[in-house]
Amino acid sequence: MATYERLTNWLTILLLILLTMFSIAGALWLPNPIAIHYNLHGQPDRWGSPATLLILPVIAFLVIGILWASQKIHPDFMNFPGPRTPENIARQLGNIRLMTASMRLFVASLFLVIQGQSIWAKFYNQDQLIGWTIPSMIGLLTVVVSFFVWRAYKLVPKE
Numbered sequence: 327m328a329t330y331e332r333l334t335n336w337l338t339i340l341l342l343i344l345l346t347m348f349s350i351a352g353a354l355w356l357p358n359p360i361a362i363h364y365n366l367h368g369q370p371d372r373w374g375s376p377a378t379l380l381i382l383p384v385i386a387f388l389v390i391g392i393l394w395a396s397q398k399i400h401p402d403f404m405n406f407p408g409p410r411t412p413e414n415i416a417r418q419l420g421n422i423r424l425m426t427a428s429m430r431l432f433v434a435s436l437f438l439v440i441q442g443q444s445i446w447a448k449f450y451n452q453d454q455l456i457g458w459t460i461p462s463m464i465g466l467l468t469v470v471v472s473f474f475v476w477r478a479y480k481l482v483p484k485e
Contacts, residue, residue, distance in 0.1 A: 328420075328423075328424065330424060330427070331423060331424060331427045334427040334428060334430065334431045335427060335430070337431055337434075338390065338427075338430045338431045338434045341431070341434035341435055341438050342383070342386060342387065342390070342434050344438055345382070345383050345386055345434065345437055345438045345441055346383045348438070348441055348442060348445060349379045349380050349382060349383050349441055350380070351445075352376055352379040352441075352444075352445040352448075353376045353377050353379045353380050354376075355376075356376040356379075356445065356448050356449065357376075357448075358375055358376060359373040359374060359375065360373065360374065360375070360376050360378070360379070360444065360448045361373060361444060361447060361448065362374040362378045362444075364454070364455055367454065367457070368454040368455035368456065368457045369453065369454045370447075370453070370454070376448075379441065379444070379445070382437055382440065382441050383437070383441075385437070386433060386434060386437040389433050390430045390433055390434060393426050393429055393430045393433065394426070394430065396426060397422065397423055397426055401415050401418075401419060404418075404422070406418040406421075406422070406478055407478055407479050407482050408481070408482030408483065409482075409483075411483070413483060414481070414482060414483055417481040417482075417483075418478060418481060421474060421477055421478050421481055422474075424474065425470075425471070425474035428470050428474070429467075429470070429471075432463075432466065432467055432470060435463070436460075436463050436467075439459055439460075439463060440460070443455045443456060443459065
């Protein structure tokens with residue numbers, strides 16, 4: 327396992343632990359009601375019990391589990407650039423492993439930011455979220471995925 331992949335796995339686990347701890351703390355100590363959904367302007371548009379904070383870690387674990395399991399798909403069922411030679415398959419699978427490790431870290435980060443903002447907004451009696459965080463996180467995801475797609479084409483052996 328590559329050093330980068332090992333590091334992202336540990337960071338993902340750390341972020342999932344933090345997400346779970348913040349969610350439990352928020353569910354136990356925040357007063358009722360809390361904003362559970364926000365519109366595009368960062369303003370709450372749905373309210374609920376602090377216990378709903380426990381849903382996001384479950385979703386995060388499911389999404390990250392699916393990303394981890396997706397690495398187990400046989401290469402015959404994958405579509406990647408270049409010929410289906412053993413050399414190219416090995417290169418492309420390595421790239422896919424690094425991309426999914428990056429995406430797992432990103433998902434854990436995104437969910438922690440979303441949950442952290444919701445808890446912060448309630449704790450400090452704010453009436454809306456900070457507007458730039460979610461669009462910047464989605465922009466970062468676009469950059470990460472674009473990098474690995476570009477890298478997949480660069481890894482194709484030259485004829």
